[in-house]
Amino acid sequence: MIEVQKLSKQYGDTFAIKDVSFHITKGEVVGFLGPNGAGKTTTMRIISGSLGASVGVAKVGGHDVADNPKAVQSILGYAPEVPPLYPNMTVRDYVQFAAELKGVADIKKAVNKALDRVALQPVAHRLIDNLSKGYRQRVGLAQALVHEPSVLVLDEPTSGLDPAQRVEIRNLIQELAAGDRTVILSTHVLAEMEALCGRVIVINKGRIITESSIANLGHAGQTVRVEVARPGPELMARLQQIPGVLSVEATGRRLIVRGDRDLREDVASASAPSGILELGGQRLEDLYLSLIAGTAPGMDGAPINAPSGASINSPSGAPAGTPDPKLNLKKQNLNGEG
Amino acid sequence: MNGAIAIFKRETAAYFTTPIGWIILMFFLFIFGFFFALSVTAFMDYSQQAAFNPQAAEGLNVNSFVIQGLFGNMAVVILLIAPGLVMRLLAEDRKQRSIELLLTSPISSTEIVLGKFFGAIGFVVAMMVATLPYMALLYGYGEPDTGVLLSNYLSLFLLTSSLVAINLFLSSFTENQIIAFMAGFAFNLIFWILGWAADMAPEGVAQDVFQGLAMGTHYMEMGKGLIRMQDLVYFLSFIAFCLLATTQRVEALRWR
Numbered sequence: 001m002i003e004v005q006k007l008s009k010q011y012g013d014t015f016a017i018k019d020v021s022f023h024i025t026k027g028e029v030v031g032f033l034g035p036n037g038a039g040k041t042t043t044m045r046i047i048s049g050s051l052g053a054s055v056g057v058a059k060v061g062g063h064d065v066a067d068n069p070k071a072v073q074s075i076l077g078y079a080p081e082v083p084p085l086y087p088n089m090t091v092r093d094y095v096q097f098a099a100e101l102k103g104v105a106d107i108k109k110a111v112n113k114a115l116d117r118v119a120l121q122p123v124a125h126r127l128i129d130n131l132s133k134g135y136r137q138r139v140g141l142a143q144a145l146v147h148e149p150s151v152l153v154l155d156e157p158t159s160g161l162d163p164a165q166r167v168e169i170r171n172l173i174q175e176l177a178a179g180d181r182t183v184i185l186s187t188h189v190l191a192e193m194e195a196l197c198g199r200v201i202v203i204n205k206g207r208i209i210t211e212s213s214i215a216n217l218g219h220a221g222q223t224v225r226v227e228v229a230r231p232g233p234e235l236m237a238r239l240q241q242i243p244g245v246l247s248v249e250a251t252g253r254r255l256i257v258r259g260d261r262d263l264r265e266d267v268a269s270a271s272a273p274s275g276i277l278e279l280g281g282q283r284l285e286d287l288y289l290s291l292i293a294g295t296a297p298g299m300d301g302a303p304i305n306a307p308s309g310a311s312i313n314s315p316s317g318a319p320a321g322t323p324d325p326k327l328n329l330k331k332q333n334l335n336g337e338g
Numbered sequence: 339m340n341g342a343i344a345i346f347k348r349e350t351a352a353y354f355t356t357p358i359g360w361i362i363l364m365f366f367l368f369i370f371g372f373f374f375a376l377s378v379t380a381f382m383d384y385s386q387q388a389a390f391n392p393q394a395a396e397g398l399n400v401n402s403f404v405i406q407g408l409f410g411n412m413a414v415v416i417l418l419i420a421p422g423l424v425m426r427l428l429a430e431d432r433k434q435r436s437i438e439l440l441l442t443s444p445i446s447s448t449e450i451v452l453g454k455f456f457g458a459i460g461f462v463v464a465m466m467v468a469t470l471p472y473m474a475l476l477y478g479y480g481e482p483d484t485g486v487l488l489s490n491y492l493s494l495f496l497l498t499s500s501l502v503a504i505n506l507f508l509s510s511f512t513e514n515q516i517i518a519f520m521a522g523f524a525f526n527l528i529f530w531i532l533g534w535a536a537d538m539a540p541e542g543v544a545q546d547v548f549q550g551l552a553m554g555t556h557y558m559e560m561g562k563g564l565i566r567m568q569d570l571v572y573f574l575s576f577i578a579f580c581l582l583a584t585t586q587r588v589e590a591l592r593w594r
Contacts, residue, residue, distance in 0.1 A: 050441040052593030073444040084439035086348070088355050100344035101443035143439060 001026040001151060001182045002047065007056035009042050016042040017206040020056070024184065026150075029177045031197035032186035033288065039206040040186040041081065044155050047184070048078035060151055074103065077149035081156040083140025087129035091120055091139055094128060098143035114146040118172060134165035141172065152176060152183045158192060170195060190288055202291050209291055224257045224267045229275030231255070238270040253277065341445030342453040349427065349457020350464075359461060362422055366415070366465050373411045374472045377404040401486040404476065406561050409490040413497055413557055417530055420501035421522025423461060425515040427454045427506055428588075433513040437591070447588040451506070451581055458502045466491060486563035493560035496573035497553060501526050503580035510587040529553045 002024040009016040017039035024030050032040045045051035047058050049069040057064060063071040086094055095111045104110040115121050118138040123131060128139060137157060144152060157173060158166040166189070173196055177183045187193055193200055194214050202209040228235060231253050239248045243266075244259040257267050268279055353359030381403045388398055431437040440450050476482050505522035512518050533555050536548035549555050553576075556569040 048442045050438055050592060070444040070446070073442055076442075078438070078442040080435065080438050082435045084436045084442075085434070086352070086436050087434070088352060089348075097344055097348050098439060098443070100347075101341050101439070101445055103340055103444060 001028070001061060002184070003057075003059040004043070004047070005057045005059075007043065007046060007058055008054050009039075009046065009051070010054040015206050017046075017203075020203070020206070020208055022201055022208065022211060024182060026182055027180040028199060029183045029185065029197050031193040031200040032184060032203060033190070033193060033200050034186075034203040035188075038203045040203055041155055042206075043203070044078070044153050044184065044186065045080075048076055048153050049073050050078070074147065075149055076151045076153060077144030077147065078153045079137075079140045079144040079155065079157060081159050083136050084143070085128050085136060085139060088127065090125055090127055091115070091131070091135075091142075092124040094139060095120075095142045095146055099146045102147035104147050110146050110148070114142040117145060117175070118142045134161050134168065137161060137165075137169060138172070141169075141176075145176070150181060152181060154183065154185045156186055156188070158187060158189060166192070202288075204291075222259055222262065223281065224263050225254065225278075225280045226257065226267055226271050226276060227254050227278040228271050229253070229277055231274060235271065235274045238273075239267065242266045242270060339449060339452075341443060342449040342456070345440070345450060345453025346456045346460065349454055350460035352457070353423075353461040353464075358422070358426065362419060362461075363465060363468065366419055367468055369415050370408075370412060370469050370472065373408050374404075377407045378476075380407075400476065400480045401483045401563070404480075405482060405487055405490050409494055409561055410558070412494060413554070414530075416494065416498050416501060417526040418523060420498060420526060421505045421508075421519045423458050424502050424505035424509055424522060425518040426509075427458060428509040428584075429512050429515045429518040432591075433515075441592050447585050447592065450588055451585045455503060455506055455581055455584075458506070459499055462495065462498050462502065466495060483563065489563045489565050490561050492565065493557050493569075496560070496570075496577075497557050500553065500573050500576045500580070501529075503577045503584075504529070507580045507584040507587065510584055510591070 002022075004023070005021050007020040008018045020039065020043055022030075032043070034040050042051065046053045047060060047065060049065050049072055052066065057066075059065065060072045061075050065072045086097075089097065092111065092115065095114055096107060099107045099110050099114075112121075115124055118141050120135070120138055120142060123135060128136065131139065141154075141157065144154070154173065158169045161169060170192055173183070173185065177196065183196075185193075185196060197214065199211065199213050201211050231250060235255075236248060236250060239245060239255065239257055242257075242259070242263060244261040244263065245257060246260060247258045249256045249258075255271075257263055264279075264281070268276065271279070353362075381398075381400060384398055384403070428437070431440065473482075473487065476487075501522075504525055505518070508521045508525060509518040512521075529551070530553050532548050533552035536545050536552060536555075539545045539548055550572070556572045559566060560569050
């Protein structure tokens, strides 16, 4: 449904994104993960046709965005991080205006449907200027939805919202993603990514670091966090003797065990005599930070802008650069070639 | 062209749902009324003098004295009003990011520009219609030449449309409405006073070029009641050129 090939956007000597390539099939919900300035919004804007690429091709529904933007935009709905609103319009007038722009045939019906879907009917008569941030985000979603697009591009849809509003928008996106609608979503909230997305594309400094399902992203079981009642040298020794363990870090009662395979069962057995209080995997936040820093398990720790040839090691012990099909980690030529 | 029509409707309506539209309309009608009253009062004074001095009556008619005088003064006021009308059209869209809605909708840059331009023109038409009661007064108490009156309205409309077009182009370069206004007023003034440059330029091609480019020259000619092809071509081609340049600018915003 969406195909991006070697997409680059250059401002002077600086690349906002470089050689970004990925493929999203129909009905997939894919998350874009990365820090501020990573290139998420640039990529999304190019896909939605509001920004031109310097090099590369972006196709949506088989149409090239650069050659045929109208065809792309008629099947794509884009909700930018800052909703593109006219504060002096009422919610209904604004959504109707968006419907007219998008060439909707039955405008009244489409507007009502969009307002119902994002639960905006109660405030449909109010000026957008007087709405809360949560409602404004919904209005932004309503304009993206009003023409029933088969592809939704949502840039930080929960940015700046309070926890309750986040849950509301998250539920709404879950509803929107139902069926065969393709959704690309960017967010900083990892739990949101976990709840909504089947696959995640991690991007940093304009380049894709990895693509994976959330479950595989963590290299399940390779990092185990354990909290015990009676820490001591015996426990440390037992843990270090487990085959495949690379390191054991202890901070008081808490220990982090890292290895090159799924260690959960062995760590539990070894920790049991010391009284397990809590046992868990790597926190998503830690994983995200290690990915961005290039030190995630299975990565060689090379910086993202490392010289040509730097690659992601296979966690299964395969030679460096050989992709592990289970983890779907792509070999990365980090200076953007290939 | 559905997109252009949607934008046109939104923009025209926006003038009436924000204070700026009403303030401009109030200012325009106040100034129009002021100059109208001034012209009519002066005309009546001269008429009374002419009753005792037949020589003074020569050339004294409502067309040249009231209509031409009024529309001549209003042209200068329009130099100030046009950038006020247009400053928000693209600058505000860029500032509040609503331009993203336009750029990600299946409409062309030409449709965006035409919708914005005619949105402002819709308000200009409303402004001019609002002055008709003054003209009704003129018909009630005098015998103005309808042809002269219409050609003055046409010239004011074309002048305003030209200024709206160039100010729209300038508005596309900034997110700051104040800058858009100031740049618009400066350009309007330059195009208006090019005629003065013609007076100072040596006779020949330079003078002809300045005269040909000066808006004032074409405006004043039409104000006499003469609708000349060269004046119509000047205004229409000026508008077309500015709209084309603005379309290129919006296209550049899309692909920059």
